[in-house]
Amino acid sequence: MSRMQRLIVLAALAATLLAAAPAQARAPRGFYGVMWDRAAMNGSPTDQDAQWARMRRSGVESVRLVFSWERAQPEAGVPPDFSETDAVVERAARNRIRLLPVVLNTPGWAEKYPGRHGSPPEFASDYAAFMSALVARYGPGGTFWTERPDLPQRPLREWQIWNEPHLDFYWYTPSDDGAWARQYVELLKAAKRAIKTGDPGAQVVLAGFADASWRVLARAYRAGARRAFDVATINLFTGRPGFVMAAVRLTRRVLRRYHEPRKPIWVTETTFPAAKGLVPPPDEAWKRRWYTTKRGMASRLTELYRLGATNARRLRLRRIYWYTWASSYRGQDDLFDYSGLLSVDEDGVATAQPALRAFRRATRR
Secondary structure, three states, X not given: OOHHHHHHHHHHHXXXXXXXXXXXXXXXXXXXXXXXXXXXHOOOHHHHHHHHHHHHHOOOXXXXXXXXXXXXXXXXXXXXXXXXXXXXXXXXXXXXXXXXXXXXXXXXXXXXXXXXXXXXXXXXXXXXXXXHHHHHHHOOOOHHHHHOOOOOOOOOOEEEEOEOOOOOOOOOOOOOXXXXXXXXXXXXXXXXXXXXXXXXXXXXXXXXXXOOHHHXXXXXXXXXXXXXXXXXXXXXXXXXXXXXXXXXXXXXXXXXXXXXXXXXXXEEEEXXXXXXXXXXXOOOHHHHXXXXXXXXXXXXXXHHHHXXXXXXXXXXXXXXXXXOOEEOOOOOOOHHHHOOXXXXXXXXXXXXXXXXXXXXXXXXX
């Protein structure tokens, strides 16, 4: 299916959803999320503390961020260093914000294809061992919580297993024969066993699938993913908020087809960058439809969360993570640099964008 054909399908489904949506609806608990990355991490620890407090005041209920295996365990046979993740878990706990860690990035010693960016691990058991260590550190009764009785006890119960493994940037394979699906499902199953052994009540979140995510999900199912995860996911970047809802509906159809109709769906990445007038028009037509002005970004965010709330119950849509909390609003090459609810400069000084006000209104509605 070409990109244009996908857009036609999405447009038809979006029109159906808009017509069926009730005027008012309450979003489920935990619905309002953001990604923590990019310029958000600029500045001092004090600057970052201030940003987490601002997220709490703005209605952010859940934060998605990367827990890098590569940074935590760069040497084989050496216990992971959790100092980096300890700091962010502390900030989340103090502000009573949930965390969704995306666990990825293979250390060199564990790579299946040494020296290749995005190489998956050679042995799923190595990744599973790291997941076990994370659960033992941050799960219920974990060592982090016993060491920090001064903090509100907010154990991590949700773990996302990798990101966009169907793309070479995140999961390199030397051929395009769909090997990623078989390899990823093997990793997913090993990770689930490790997580559930340490915390039977934890939720295993599928990797974010991008573009025609429902078709990627179907491929994962054909590779054996049934019963290997608790939450299905979507990463979608499109010009219209209604298309995001249409993708949720298509994903729901795939879940029904593979006999898992009640599994929740989370949109783990979506955004509308405010780069129009700040960077040259993109070459790709879909990107020209996707990016917008700061005012347009705020308007589309409002519509996204309104549609999400009105369709949440019917489609079992439980979360939408905005990409991203903060970005630099500089540069010419990456539209995601213009997607933050805040702009943060190199010194860590944060400035609210119009979309932040729209996000606050959405969470309080």
